[in-house]
Amino acid sequence: MVEQTIDAPAVHGEIVPPPSTSSSPAPVAAGTACGRCKEPLNDSYFLVNAHAACPDCRRSLDGSMRNAVAFGLAAALLNIAVYHAIYWIMHWRFALITVIAGVLIGEAVRHGAQASKSLAYRWLSVGLTYLTAVATYSLALMEPAGTSRPVATALHSLVLPLVMLAARENVVTLILLGFGLHEAWKFSAPPYASIEGPFTVAAPTAAPNSSA
Numbered sequence: 001m002v003e004q005t006i007d008a009p010a011v012h013g014e015i016v017p018p019p020s021t022s023s024s025p026a027p028v029a030a031g032t033a034c035g036r037c038k039e040p041l042n043d044s045y046f047l048v049n050a051h052a053a054c055p056d057c058r059r060s061l062d063g064s065m066r067n068a069v070a071f072g073l074a075a076a077l078l079n080i081a082v083y084h085a086i087y088w089i090m091h092w093r094f095a096l097i098t099v100i101a102g103v104l105i106g107e108a109v110r111h112g113a114q115a116s117k118s119l120a121y122r123w124l125s126v127g128l129t130y131l132t133a134v135a136t137y138s139l140a141l142m143e144p145a146g147t148s149r150p151v152a153t154a155l156h157s158l159v160l161p162l163v164m165l166a167a168r169e170n171v172v173t174l175i176l177l178g179f180g181l182h183e184a185w186k187f188s189a190p191p192y193a194s195i196e197g198p199f200t201v202a203a204p205t206a207a208p209n210s211s212a
């Protein structure tokens with residue numbers, strides 16, 4: 001999907017001199033399409049990474065914790081399902097799933113967080129990735145004894161990384177977990193660097209001047 005940049009307000013080939021103050025951007029004409037939803041801009045607009053955006057789209061960039069939780073949970077469950085499917089079909093413990101989960105959950109949470117810089121979203125991403133990882137460990141915990149104590153197994157798997165760390169065992173598993181958590185933190189970061197505004201739209205531009 002290609003984001004639309006703001007149309008230069010000048011007609012054909014003219015270069016608009018830079019605004020005299022850094023706080024007022026080159027004016028955007030009324031009726032210019034919002035760079036995100038393509039609706040025409042009427043009264044005011046914002047600049048999101050120098051792309052014009054309408055007030056509704058600006059509000060949506062504040063993010064939604066409910067969406068972030070829903071998207072992040074869906075990504076977590078998908079990773080757990082894929083891990084178990086690979087195990088049951090190929091009898092192979094796909095340990096790299098922890099890193100993949102970090103990326104996918106981070107992306108999913110960011111989709112809900114939008115441009116919010118709140119660290120709550122980053123920690124949500126890290127927490128879901130950790131839970132996904134320990135959910136894959138529970139398989140190994142249940143297997144040898146054929147235990148039917150799911151609650152005890154779940155609690156054990158929750159603290160298993162700390163146990164492994166203390167015992168200095170399963171170093172590769174711990175490294176993959178650390179890398180996955182790092183990816184979860186990194187990928188949940190907001191993609192937008194700058195949001196400016198609101199600014200007032202300029203009067204509609206006249207048709208391009210064809211007189212020479």
Ligand SMILES: [Zn+2]
Pocket residue numbers: 034035036037038039053054055056057
């Ligand atoms: Zn919009």
